Amino acid sequence: MSDKHPPNHPDARTRIDKWLWAARFFKHRTGATDAVDGGKVKLNGVAVKPSREVKAGDRLDITIGDDVFTVIVRDIAEKRGPASVAQQLYEETAESIARRSEAREMRRFAATPGADLHGRPTKRDRRQIRRFTDF
Template sequence: MNDRHDHDARTRLDKWLWAARFYKHRTLATDAVEGGKVQLNGLRVKPAKDVKVGDTVAIQLAEAHFTVVVTGIAEKRGSATVAQTLYAETAESAAARQAQREQRKLAATPGADLHGRPTKRDRRQIGRFTDGF
């Protein structure tokens, strides 16, 4: 793999996201950038925008938000250990993700209080509720 850590190395944003293993396919990375889920240095950009070492990339993956600093450029997608050397997550981003993880642990799962089919009493209550509107 040809990793470049020098400061003049550049590559496309979608290609870097794919090589850093944030997205499984390059088209998914392209769609995320076009959809505004990825920002480069605080700005919404196009997928072909060049990324260089030192840039800040904000990535939204489902409920997870990452803010990373580019530390390396790769021309090809490599192993996960190599991909982790291409970026460094900021301390604020890691702390926010940890807080979200803890909050999800403490939250009740949806539908935890439901147990099987509604009873006759439940059906009457549902009928009263829906007939009233």
């Protein structure tokens, strides 16, 4: 295909799952591969396979749990390094940062599911449950 380039070369490329792992979005490369296979990662707005190569300037939309990161690839790394190096591999967009902080605030003020439930159901609760389950 193409010649191998050093990581900071403008034409450098690497597999998307390897880059996600090196940029520390996932603890294990298999987690990155599973996320790409599951459609949780989009390259320039398109779902891709884990073997697809990324290069500097590509846009990635990464969904991890409830958070969606939109990042621009700035550099390529073949190996996983310290967090300080990993943070230099990408730049998160301002819209992504704002969207994630707004979602974090909404989750903080939302009631946790089941917060109103305390212990075992009462006799009254059991009767209501039976009404729904016994026909």
